Structure formats: C-alpha cells, structure tokens
Amino acid sequence: MYLKGIEIKGFKSFLDKTSITFPKGMISIVGPNGSGKSNILDAIRWVLGEQSIKSLRGDKLEDVIFSGTQTRNALGYCEVTLILDNEDKKVDIDYTELSIKRKAYRSGESQFFINGKKCRLKDIKEILLDTGIGKEGYSIISQGRVDEIINSTGNQKRALLEEASGITKYRYKKEEGEKNLASATENLERINDIFIEIENQIKPLKLQKEKAEKYLQYSKELKVQEINKILKNEQELKKDIEKIQIQSSQIKDELSKNELELKNTNDTLSSTQDELDYITRKKEELNAEISENKSNLAKNSSEISIKNENIKNMLDTNELLKSQIDDADEELENIKQKYEHLKNEFDNTTHQKSDIANSITAHLEDKNNINAQINEISLNIRTYEQKTRDTENEIAKIETKIEFQKTNIDSFAQKFLEYEQEFKNHNDIIENLNSKLQEKNQKIDEINETLKSIEDKISKNEETLQKYQKENNLLLNKINENNLHIKDLTAKTNLLENLENDMQGFSKGVKFLLRNKDLTGIQNVVANVITVKKGYEKAIEQLLAGRLENIIIDKAHQSKDAIDYLKRENLGRATFLPLDTIKPSQFSYNDEGVKAIDVVEYDNKFANIISNLLGRMIIVDDMDTGLKISKKYSNSFKIATKTGEIFNIGGSITGGSSNFSKEIFTRRNTINQNKEDIAKLNQAVQNLKTEFENNKNSVDVLNQENEKNKYSLSSNKDVYISLQNETATLKTKLEHQQQMLENLNEERKTVEYTNKKATESYENDIQTLENLNQTQNEMNLKLTFQNEKLRQENEKLDKLQNSINELELKKSLIEQSLSNTKLQIDELSETIKSHSKKTEQSKNKITSNLSQIEKYKELINSIENANVDIQNKISENIEKLGKISSGEKEKSENLKKLREKKEQLLSSQNNINAQIIKIESEESKVNYKIQLLSESLEQSYSMSLQDAKAYEDKTIIISQNTIKTLKEQISALGNVNIDSIEEFAKVNERYIFYKSQKEDLEQSISKINSVIKSLEKSMIEDFKTNFEIINKNFDDIFKILFGGGSGRLILENEDDILNTNIDISVQPPGKKLRGISMLSGGEKALSAIALLFAIIARKPVPFCILDEIDAPLDDANIYRYISYLLTLIDTTQFVTITHRRGTMEASDYIYGVTMQEKGISDIVSLKLEDAKHYIEE
CATH class of the missing domain: 3.30.70.1620 (Alpha-Beta Plaits)
Structure with a gap:
C-alpha cells in the first residue's frame, strides 16, 4: 500500500481543485514560507479525521474553508480526497484502490466517504487500525510532533509504540468492550431495581389473586341461591295478590258511589296544598344556602388544622437544625486544631528549604566564577576562529576574484563583436511594438462605449429592485404581526381548551363520576347540555352557580351507585337530577328582560331539567x-x-x-370566537404571502436580467482590463527596448574601461593571496592552545554542576512536601468555610421558619374572623327559616281542618272503607314484600325480577344454611381486590420478562469480561515482543545517526506494561548518559528521528509525511538522516516538506508550492535547480 495522490478543493489556500500524484519513492514538497506547503499536510490530517481545528492552525471549522481574497470570493465548502493503492490488500476491502473523502460546509456540517459511499469517522478509524495511518499513527510527523515525542508524557510515546506493535486494534476492541460492559452493568443495575420491585409486588399480588378467585366462586354460588330463593318467594306472593284483588273489586264498586261527595272538599285541599308547596320551595332555597355556608365553615376549619400542623412541623425542624448547628460547631473546632498543626509543620519545612537554597546559592557563585573563565577563553577562541574564518573568506574571495578576472579578460574581446548585432535586433523590435500599440488603443475606445451602456441598464434595474424590496419588507412586517397575533390567540385558545378538557370549575367528585364508565345512567352535567347565547353567559353562570355541575341521570335509583362510589372514594358530594322524576317549572312573564330559559339551547330530552332549573x-x-x-x-x-x-x-x-375558571360559558364562547379570529388572520396572512410571492417573482426576473448584464459587464471589463494590460505590457516592452539600447551603448563603453582596470587588479591580487596564507598559519597555532585550556575548565564545571543537581533534587522534594502540606491547609480552610456556610444557612432557615409561622398565625386569625361572618349568615338564614316555618304551620293547620272535614264526609262510608283498607292493607303488604324482593335483587345484583328469570333453576335445592355458609366464607375473606387477578397476570408477565433480561445481561457481562481479559493477554504479549525489537532498533539506529553512543526506551513499571509511562534515555558519543530533555535542539530532533525509524523498521507504514523535521539538523546530520531514510524507501513511501538542500537532492520527485495570485496556492513540478532557488530565498 502507498499514497497515490490527494485532491484538494477549497481547503485553506487551495481555492481551485488541485490534484497531486505521489509516485513510489521519496518526494519533496518545497516553496517559500507562507506559500501553503503545510496546508497539504493539514489537508491530509483533516481528511483522516483530525477534529481539533486548533491543531490545524484555526479557531473554528469554517477557518479551513477558503475565506476569499480581494479578487476571489469565499467558498461555502471544502473537500479533500486521499487516494491509497491497496493492491497488497493491507486494508481488508474488496477494492485495489481506497479513497477517503471529507467534505465540510460553513454551516458546521461535516461528511465522510469511503470509495464514494457516505460513512462515519468511526468507520474510517476502524478500517485504518494497525496500518500506522491516522491521527495517532506515525504516518504524519511534523516539527510539533517531534517535540511531542521528546517532551511529552509517556502516554503519547505509548500511542506510537502501540500502533507499531499492532495492538491498537486490540485496545480499540477493549475500549469498545469496556463501554459495552459499563452500559450492560448500568442496564443490569436498572433492571435489578425493577426486578426487586416486581418481586416485592408479585408475592402479595398472588395471595390477593387467589383470594379474589375464591371470592368470585363463592359470590357466584351465593348469587344463584339467593336469586332462586327470591323468585320462589315472588311466585307465592303473586298467588296471594290474585285472591286479594277479587275481594277488592267487589268493595270498590260500592265505594265509587260516595266519591262524588268528596270532590268539593278535595278541590279546596288542592289549592291549600299549592300554597304549602311554595313555602316548601322557599325552605329548600334557605336550607341550600345554609348548607353551602356550613360547607365553607368546615373547609376553613380544615385549613386552620393544616396551618397548625405546618407550624408544628416548622418548630420541630427548627429544633433539629439547632442540634445540627451544635454538632457542626464541635466538628469545626477539631478541624481548626488540625489546621494549626499543619501550619506549624509548613513553617518548619520552609526553614529547611531556605537552608538548602543558601547552599545552592554558594555553589552557583562558584559556578559563575568558572563560567566567567570559560566565557573569557571561549571569547578568545571565537576571536581567533573569527579571524581565521575572515582570513579564509578573504583567501576565497581573492581566489574567486582572480579566476573571475582572468575569465573576464578573455571574454571582453568576444563581447565587442556581439554588441554590433544586438544594436540591430533592438531597433527591429521597437518598430514592431509601436505598430501593435496603435491597434490596442483603438479597441479600448470601442469597449468603453459598450461598458457605459451596460452600467446604465444595471442602475435602472437596481432602482426598481429597491422599490420591490421596500414593499416586501412592509409585507413581511404585516405577515409577522399577524402570525404573532395568531400565535397569541392560539396559545390562549389552547389554554382555555385545556381548562375545558380538564373540566376546570367542576368539583373533584363530579369529574371522577363523569370519567367513570362503570356507572350506568349518567348523562352529563347541566353545564355540558346547554348552549348560551352570546352576552348572557355571566347571567346564566351566576343564576345556576353550583347547579351547573349537577349531574343528570336517567333514573332516580341510579344515583345510589354513584353516591356509594363518592363515599367509598372520599370524593365529596354531588347533586343528581333524574330524568324520570324532575318536573318542569314555568310561569308567565311579559315584562322587561327575558326569561332565562329563552337564552339557552338544549336537547329536548333535557327539557324538564332545564325548565325546572331556569323556568x-x-x-x-x-x-x-x-x-x-x-x-x-x-x-x-x-x-x-x-x-x-x-x-x-x-x-x-x-x-x-x-373566578374565571368558573365562567364555563364565557370560556366556551371565547374559544369559538378565538377560532373564528384565527381563521380570518390565517386568510389575511395567505393573501399577504401571495402578494409577497408575486413581488418576489418580479424581483427574480430583474435579478436574472441584472445577472446577465453584470456577467456581460464583467466579461467586457475583463476584455478591457486585458487590453489595458496588453497595452501597458507593450509600452513597458517598448520602454524596455529603448532603455536596453541606451544601456547597451553605455555597457560597451564600460566594458572597454573595465577591461583595462581588470588587468591591473589581477596582478595586485596575486601578491595579496601570498600574504593571507602566511597569516592563516599563525592563527591556527593560537586556536589549538586556547581549546586545551577550555577543556580543563569544563571538567571543573561538570563536577560542580553534579553537586548543584543533588541540592536541587533535595530542594525539589522539600517543595513537593510544602506543596502537599499547603494543599491540605487549603482544603481544611475550605472545609472551615463550608461548615460556617452550612451553619449560617441553618440559622437562616430557622429565622425563615419563624417568619413563616407568624404568617400562618395571621392567616389563621383571618380565617377565624371569616368563620364568624359565615356563622352570622347561617344564624340569619335559620331565623328566616323559622319565620317561614311558622307560616307553613298555619297552612298545615288549615290543611288538617280540611282533611278532618273530609273524614267527617267519609264517616258514612266507614264500614266500606274499613273493608277496603283491610283488603288494600293486605294487598300492600304483599306488594311491599314483592317490592322488598325486587329492591333486594336490585341492590345485591343490579337486576330486575324479570332479568332474574334467566338464573331460575328449579333443580337447585335452596337452603338458608347454604346461603349463610357462603356469606360467612365471603366475610372471612375480608377485603378483596378483584382487579388483582388481571394485575397479577400483568405483573407476572413483567416478572418473567425482566428475569429473562437480567439473566441475559449477566451472561453478557461475563462474556465481555472474558473477552477483555483475552484481549489484555494478547496486548501484553504482542507489546512486550515488539517493544524489545523496537528498543534494539532504536539503539542500533541511534548509533548510526550519531556515529556512536547509545539509546534505549525504558518502561517505568514492567508489571503494568499496558499502562506504564515510557521514557527515553540516550547517551550521545563522548557524553554522559542523560535524559533526552538535557540534549540540544538538534540532538533531540535526531533522537526522535531515530525512534521514528526504529518503529518503521519494525512495522513499515505505507507512507510517511515529514514536515520540516530536518530543520534543526546541521549538514552532517542531514546527510546521515537522509542516508538511513533511503534504506527504508523500499517498504515506506516518504513525502518530505523541506527547505534543506540535502533532503531535496536525495528526492526522486519534487513539487513546488507557489502563490502566483496572492492568497491562492498552486502546485508546480520543479527541476532540482528551481528547488535550489527556493532554498536560497
């Protein structure tokens, strides 16, 4: 594998796409300072995943993107592609060529690609593991990296050695395993917590489930027994009713004859009863108000109890805080004693440090005296050396001058012949240039006319664009204002809808009843079944007040289950309005205002309820x-x-x-109004956006036209500038030719004079050369004597330095001790401050609590005063109730008299009535018994007698003892949670699931631990083997580069090979063994190069980029450095960024980096002679 090339676009100073091909062998990249050489190295580091922009000499990601120049615009992105040859399959992929690409945008987005496919940085790091390529590898070595190798901690050296040892992939897998282990352990802890919680739940739930199953079984048997017993009793009672009804029919015929006589009396009774009903309604209203006041009184009493409890808790808290303050004061005293002890110890150690410092000072005075002697001798040596060099320079100059003069004298004769031909050539060139200059000036005049016309068009378009821009700004402001208004209305509407959905304004009990789907017959609350006309919301809300949350139910008996639910759950009280019992209430009214029932809308089935409330x-x-x-x-x-x-x-x-939360109808109407306003505003925004888009389209058309004009303008300007440049060039060339003609004439005169003078000077310089050679021999003898004297003084200085080093070591140990003691003192001081702060906070808390107690007491007094007012209202209403009751008593007495009169009228029918009463009594008793059976059935099993027929079973033996036994068994079960059956099934399912998860995680943790141990074993073995080989390579290469001496790598702790620090110890030839930090800059650089070569010799890297690491080396070391580097060229491709002649001369290929245009780097191929020119610069 080797680096085939790199493609750069928009990265730092590389504006245009730049491709650099790297053949095998040694390549050098040269160029003046600031031309962008190191930007190539930064591009390679960046594409390989460098995340620190500071390491790339920037502050933020956009600093690596071309930022523009005075003539070039900035780019919005940059990209770098690295191309590697993979013929040898060093990277395990199915391609013979590997390309790695990174692309970044000014927005901060960064993308990675492998062979054109998008990937993660992690994928790139994984694919390059153990190749030596990458951020932590040794394929890129800069001057800064050399300093890191030399001066860094052992961990940074370790990264290089681990890469070379091939254990980076193991460490990567180990770190991934440790992350997975930490994640698995955290998950196991979380699952253990859940598992323990479920385990604690499942045992009691199982018992509850078994009890519930028994309860259901007993209840089922009891239900069958009791239902069949009721049905049997009902059948017997119905037979008795049939007999009674026959007797009743006969007697009622006689009774009907006497009913006419009672009609007048009954009419009077009816009117009296109406008056009495009005008094009853009035009493109900007063009783409701008394009830509400009593409720408020109970609520206030509860509030007083809570505040008293809060006061008690705060007093208890204050006592606890006072106890904590006492404990803290005692602990603080102990800490202060320890603080004083450490302070004394610090003072004693400071005295010891002062004594050692005095000794060091005395030694340093001796050292200064010796250094003064050495400086004097060195000054003499430098003086003699300078004189020697000056003499050598003079000799060289004289010799060069003599050779130069001899050559000049020979060439003068030839030059005289050349001058005549040059005169003729220059005259021909001047005539040709004048002709071209005339043609160019004519073209410039034509271009000027075209430019003026295009600029006028652009100016007119710009004015139109500004007009559209102003209009669009106004439209955007309107759109934003409307959007803000929509946002504000939407937020308010959402808040109101949340209040509506949460049934804000209803009591807790009413909310729970409406949400409980198990209760039958519940229709809704009054507030939810009526819609109020706009403007009447407050009136209806205040008229109905608490009745708004009255619950409408189908039948009166269904309220029983709901009331039982409220009692069982302790949810307060509620009022129920049965549809089957509530009667309408209306009256005739034709005066000012409107009837309340006329401003509301409702479903017809609720007409009686609404009429009763608002009629x-x-x-x-x-x-x-x-x-x-x-x-x-x-x-x-x-x-x-x-x-x-x-x-x-x-x-x-x-x-x-x-309270707004109680204004239910106002809230609903506000929601509807807000939604209408939002819809109107949205339409307005849409209209404004349409107008904005129309303007934008016009702007786009003008912009396109302007772009064409600007492009045309730019093109013509380019032509104009080109013509101007050509004209200027022609003028320059013309002036140059004329000047050259004049110079040529002057030069010929000068040459004639120079030829004469050169001959005279040549003879004088021969004599001067002989005198200088004699002076040089005398200086060499003096220099030898001074060097011997300097050697003796240096030996004295080394002995004295060793003594100073020992004292400095003692001083360092004492300073470390002082530092540790100072750290402890500072910690104790902070602890004292912390204790004091906590004590102060506790005291503040006590003060705060006392203040809050006073506020609670004031609030209690306020509530008690309010209770007195409420009690007075109750007394007033009771007094009113008494007055009304006295009127009721009078009406009742009148009613009683009428009934007595009726009894007198009925006296003649006593015999008949006695028989009727007896028969009806018997029938009532039987019906009552049947009713009791029905109610018992309804209460126990929520079913009617007709529904119970489905459970009738004439084969069952009905036994009271069986019923009693079943009830005792159910009672013995105690409280039963029926839901526990379903709850147990759910919890048991979770228990099985988390148990499985727990076992899987425990197995996973065990496997991960095993893998980590296996990886650590392989890492130790591979690192130990490779470390020994690299250490030997380092010593061998050190000897080659330094011409002797020794170098070795040292493990601080060989028992902890994978984590211990690694130090470098070297001994250059003729010097004592010392740490690398004591070496000169050149020696440090050469030592780092030796270590780098030792690593590459053990594990060759596909390519290695060296950025000016040869800068600190002298010419002799450059030669040895290059000589050894060339021995590695067969296995490693080297790319050097350099200014050194020796490095370039050894290169197979040279690339030059220039800035022909300011701020923009270009790549050119250079000949060796051109490279030398850059070095001299």
Whole structure:
C-alpha cells in the first residue's frame, strides 16, 4: 500500500481543485514560507479525521474553508480526497484502490466517504487500525510532533509504540468492550431495581389473586341461591295478590258511589296544598344556602388544622437544625486544631528549604566564577576562529576574484563583436511594438462605449429592485404581526381548551363520576347540555352557580351507585337530577328582560331539567332594571343582570368579581370566537404571502436580467482590463527596448574601461593571496592552545554542576512536601468555610421558619374572623327559616281542618272503607314484600325480577344454611381486590420478562469480561515482543545517526506494561548518559528521528509525511538522516516538506508550492535547480 495522490478543493489556500500524484519513492514538497506547503499536510490530517481545528492552525471549522481574497470570493465548502493503492490488500476491502473523502460546509456540517459511499469517522478509524495511518499513527510527523515525542508524557510515546506493535486494534476492541460492559452493568443495575420491585409486588399480588378467585366462586354460588330463593318467594306472593284483588273489586264498586261527595272538599285541599308547596320551595332555597355556608365553615376549619400542623412541623425542624448547628460547631473546632498543626509543620519545612537554597546559592557563585573563565577563553577562541574564518573568506574571495578576472579578460574581446548585432535586433523590435500599440488603443475606445451602456441598464434595474424590496419588507412586517397575533390567540385558545378538557370549575367528585364508565345512567352535567347565547353567559353562570355541575341521570335509583362510589372514594358530594322524576317549572312573564330559559339551547330530552332549573328566572340588562322588576314582583322570583348580579327570592342581592375558571360559558364562547379570529388572520396572512410571492417573482426576473448584464459587464471589463494590460505590457516592452539600447551603448563603453582596470587588479591580487596564507598559519597555532585550556575548565564545571543537581533534587522534594502540606491547609480552610456556610444557612432557615409561622398565625386569625361572618349568615338564614316555618304551620293547620272535614264526609262510608283498607292493607303488604324482593335483587345484583328469570333453576335445592355458609366464607375473606387477578397476570408477565433480561445481561457481562481479559493477554504479549525489537532498533539506529553512543526506551513499571509511562534515555558519543530533555535542539530532533525509524523498521507504514523535521539538523546530520531514510524507501513511501538542500537532492520527485495570485496556492513540478532557488530565498 502507498499514497497515490490527494485532491484538494477549497481547503485553506487551495481555492481551485488541485490534484497531486505521489509516485513510489521519496518526494519533496518545497516553496517559500507562507506559500501553503503545510496546508497539504493539514489537508491530509483533516481528511483522516483530525477534529481539533486548533491543531490545524484555526479557531473554528469554517477557518479551513477558503475565506476569499480581494479578487476571489469565499467558498461555502471544502473537500479533500486521499487516494491509497491497496493492491497488497493491507486494508481488508474488496477494492485495489481506497479513497477517503471529507467534505465540510460553513454551516458546521461535516461528511465522510469511503470509495464514494457516505460513512462515519468511526468507520474510517476502524478500517485504518494497525496500518500506522491516522491521527495517532506515525504516518504524519511534523516539527510539533517531534517535540511531542521528546517532551511529552509517556502516554503519547505509548500511542506510537502501540500502533507499531499492532495492538491498537486490540485496545480499540477493549475500549469498545469496556463501554459495552459499563452500559450492560448500568442496564443490569436498572433492571435489578425493577426486578426487586416486581418481586416485592408479585408475592402479595398472588395471595390477593387467589383470594379474589375464591371470592368470585363463592359470590357466584351465593348469587344463584339467593336469586332462586327470591323468585320462589315472588311466585307465592303473586298467588296471594290474585285472591286479594277479587275481594277488592267487589268493595270498590260500592265505594265509587260516595266519591262524588268528596270532590268539593278535595278541590279546596288542592289549592291549600299549592300554597304549602311554595313555602316548601322557599325552605329548600334557605336550607341550600345554609348548607353551602356550613360547607365553607368546615373547609376553613380544615385549613386552620393544616396551618397548625405546618407550624408544628416548622418548630420541630427548627429544633433539629439547632442540634445540627451544635454538632457542626464541635466538628469545626477539631478541624481548626488540625489546621494549626499543619501550619506549624509548613513553617518548619520552609526553614529547611531556605537552608538548602543558601547552599545552592554558594555553589552557583562558584559556578559563575568558572563560567566567567570559560566565557573569557571561549571569547578568545571565537576571536581567533573569527579571524581565521575572515582570513579564509578573504583567501576565497581573492581566489574567486582572480579566476573571475582572468575569465573576464578573455571574454571582453568576444563581447565587442556581439554588441554590433544586438544594436540591430533592438531597433527591429521597437518598430514592431509601436505598430501593435496603435491597434490596442483603438479597441479600448470601442469597449468603453459598450461598458457605459451596460452600467446604465444595471442602475435602472437596481432602482426598481429597491422599490420591490421596500414593499416586501412592509409585507413581511404585516405577515409577522399577524402570525404573532395568531400565535397569541392560539396559545390562549389552547389554554382555555385545556381548562375545558380538564373540566376546570367542576368539583373533584363530579369529574371522577363523569370519567367513570362503570356507572350506568349518567348523562352529563347541566353545564355540558346547554348552549348560551352570546352576552348572557355571566347571567346564566351566576343564576345556576353550583347547579351547573349537577349531574343528570336517567333514573332516580341510579344515583345510589354513584353516591356509594363518592363515599367509598372520599370524593365529596354531588347533586343528581333524574330524568324520570324532575318536573318542569314555568310561569308567565311579559315584562322587561327575558326569561332565562329563552337564552339557552338544549336537547329536548333535557327539557324538564332545564325548565325546572331556569323556568322561574329572569335576565335583565342592568342593576337598575333588576331593582325595579324585583320590587315590582315583591322578590318572588330570581333575577340576574347580564354582568352577573343576582336578585334572590326574598330580596337579597349578590354581586362582585368571580373566578374565571368558573365562567364555563364565557370560556366556551371565547374559544369559538378565538377560532373564528384565527381563521380570518390565517386568510389575511395567505393573501399577504401571495402578494409577497408575486413581488418576489418580479424581483427574480430583474435579478436574472441584472445577472446577465453584470456577467456581460464583467466579461467586457475583463476584455478591457486585458487590453489595458496588453497595452501597458507593450509600452513597458517598448520602454524596455529603448532603455536596453541606451544601456547597451553605455555597457560597451564600460566594458572597454573595465577591461583595462581588470588587468591591473589581477596582478595586485596575486601578491595579496601570498600574504593571507602566511597569516592563516599563525592563527591556527593560537586556536589549538586556547581549546586545551577550555577543556580543563569544563571538567571543573561538570563536577560542580553534579553537586548543584543533588541540592536541587533535595530542594525539589522539600517543595513537593510544602506543596502537599499547603494543599491540605487549603482544603481544611475550605472545609472551615463550608461548615460556617452550612451553619449560617441553618440559622437562616430557622429565622425563615419563624417568619413563616407568624404568617400562618395571621392567616389563621383571618380565617377565624371569616368563620364568624359565615356563622352570622347561617344564624340569619335559620331565623328566616323559622319565620317561614311558622307560616307553613298555619297552612298545615288549615290543611288538617280540611282533611278532618273530609273524614267527617267519609264517616258514612266507614264500614266500606274499613273493608277496603283491610283488603288494600293486605294487598300492600304483599306488594311491599314483592317490592322488598325486587329492591333486594336490585341492590345485591343490579337486576330486575324479570332479568332474574334467566338464573331460575328449579333443580337447585335452596337452603338458608347454604346461603349463610357462603356469606360467612365471603366475610372471612375480608377485603378483596378483584382487579388483582388481571394485575397479577400483568405483573407476572413483567416478572418473567425482566428475569429473562437480567439473566441475559449477566451472561453478557461475563462474556465481555472474558473477552477483555483475552484481549489484555494478547496486548501484553504482542507489546512486550515488539517493544524489545523496537528498543534494539532504536539503539542500533541511534548509533548510526550519531556515529556512536547509545539509546534505549525504558518502561517505568514492567508489571503494568499496558499502562506504564515510557521514557527515553540516550547517551550521545563522548557524553554522559542523560535524559533526552538535557540534549540540544538538534540532538533531540535526531533522537526522535531515530525512534521514528526504529518503529518503521519494525512495522513499515505505507507512507510517511515529514514536515520540516530536518530543520534543526546541521549538514552532517542531514546527510546521515537522509542516508538511513533511503534504506527504508523500499517498504515506506516518504513525502518530505523541506527547505534543506540535502533532503531535496536525495528526492526522486519534487513539487513546488507557489502563490502566483496572492492568497491562492498552486502546485508546480520543479527541476532540482528551481528547488535550489527556493532554498536560497
């Protein structure tokens, strides 16, 4: 495998699509600084998945996309494609060529492709595992990477060695396994929690289920026994009724003769009864008001109890907080003692550090004295060396000058002949240039006329476009305003619909009854069966008030189940309106206002209910009208204003503000009105959008026309500029030719003079060369003496430095100790602050609680005062009730007298009546017994006698003892949860499911642990084997590159091979063994190169890109570096980015990076001579 090429478009300075082909062998990329050489390396790193934009010398993703120049627009995206030859199947895919592509947009979106198919970055990393290619591999080495290898922590060196050892794929699989293990463990913990919860549920549920099954069995047997017993009793009673009815028929014939006499008395009784009914209704209204006040009184008492309980809880909390404060104060005192101890220890260690520092200072003074001696000697050496170099330079210059002068003298004669021919050539060129210049000027005048015409068209179109733009801005503002209004109305409507759906305004009990599908006969609440005309909502809401949530049911007896449900679930009380018992209530009214029943709409089946509720109520426009009507009719019926004020029967008046959640009809009408407004606004928005689109289409047409004009303008400008440039070029060439002609004449004169002077200088320089050679020999002797003296002083300096290093080590240990102690002191200080803060928070909480207690006490006093007012209202209504009752008593007495009169009239019929009464009594008793049987059946089994016929079984032996036994067995079961049968089935199903999931996860965790251990074993074995080989390679290559010495890699902890740090220890020839950080810049770079070559020698990488890593090397090291690199060229393709002549001379191919246009990089193939030119620059 090797790198075949790279395609770059829009990446950094590469604007246009740029393709670079990389043949096998060694390739060098050269160019001036800032031309974009390193952008090629950045492009390769980026396409291989580099996520850190800072590593690519940018701040954000869009920084890698071409940002434009003064003449070129920025691009919206960039893409890089890396093409690899895969003939040797190093990457396990079915293709002989592998292309990796990355594309990014300014929006931040980034895409990856493998052979043209979209993929994830993870897929690219996986396919390149253990190839050495990638972000963590060693296929890309820059100067910064060299510094990382040398100065980094052991973990970064480890990444290189692991890649070379081939264990990266194992580590990747191990990390994936550990992620899966963590996920599986987390899932197991979650499932264990659920499983334990289900396990705790299933045992009691099983017992409940078994009890419920027994209950159902006993209940079924009991039902059959009791139903058949009732049916048998009913049949016997019906036979008795048949006998009684025969006797009754005979006596009733006699009784009918006397009924006429009672007619007048009964008429009087009827009118008296009507008066008494009116008094009864009045009593009901007063009793309802008393009941409501008592309910409010109970609610307030409950609120007082809750607030008292809150006060008690807060007092208990304060006691607990005070106890916590005491404990915290005691703990804080212990921490402060420890803090003082550590402070003393810190001061003692500081004194030790000061003593060692004094010793170091003394040694450093000695070192400075020796360094002064060395500097003096070095200065002498540099002086002699400089003088030697100066002399050598002078000698070289003189020798070059002599050779140059000799050559010049020989060439002057030839030059005189050449001058004559050049004079003739220049005159011919000048005549040709003048002719071309005249043609170009004529074309420029024609282009100028065309440009003026196009610019006028563009200007007119721009004015029209601005007009459309203003109109569109206005339209958009209107659309946005309407959309905001729609959004506001929609939010309000949604809120109101949520209140409607949640039955806001209804009591808890009513909500539950409406939602309970098991209860039969429930139709709806009053509020939901009527629709109120607009403008009358408040009036109807206030007239009906609490009756809005009265529940309409089919039959009166069905209310029993609902009331039992309310009691059982503790859901409060509710009022039921049976359709079979409620009678209509109406009266004639032709005065101001309207009858309440006339402003509502309802289904005809609810007519009696609505008539009963609203039939005797009136709605007027305002309070003045209400006062007038109420007075006129002596407060005999209920009146409401449209704004919700109420004139009650008896004269009381109710008014004020109300809770919006109770305004049910207002809410519904508001919802409907809002939906109508939203529909109108949506239509308006649609009309505005249509107008906007029409304008936009006109804008598009103008823009297209402008684009054509601008393109034409640009094309003509390009032609104009081209002609201008050609004209300028021609003028420049003309001036140049004229100047050259003048120069040529001057040059000929100069050459004649120079020839004369060169001959004289040549003879003088020969004598100067002999004198300089004598001076050079004297300087060499002085330099040898000074170098020996310098060696002796350096030996003294090394011994002194060792002593200083030992003292610095002691000082470092003490500083570490001081740092640790300081850290503990800081931690204790933070702990003290934390304790103090918590104590302060507890005190604040106590203060807050005391303040809240006072507020609760004030609220309790307020509620108690309200209770006094409510109690007074109750007393007033009771007093009114007493007065009404006295009137009722009078009417009752009159009624009693009429009934006595009736009895007197009936005295003549005593004998007949006695017989009738006796017979009817007997019949009633029998019917009552049948009714009891029916009620018993209805109450126990919710069925009629007719329905019970389906259960009749004459073969069953009916036994009271059996019934008693079954009831005792049911009673012995206690509370039974019938739903537990279905609930147990569901929970048991979940139990089986989670048990299976738990077992699967436990097996999965076991398998993952086994795989991780297996991977770790393989990693240790492979890493250990390859580490030893790479270590040996490193030592061998180090000796080659340094011409001797040694180098080795050191594992800090060989018992933890996979995690331990890795250090580099080297010994250059003629120096002591030392850490790599003590080397010079060139030595560090060469050591890193030795390690890189050692890795490649063990595991060749398909290609290796080296970015100016040869920069710190001198010429001798460059030679050794290149020499060894060429030994690896058969297995690894090398691409170097360099400025060094030696590196380029060894290359098989050279690419140059230039910026012919500012800010835009171009690739050119270079000859070796051109590359040398770039080096010199």
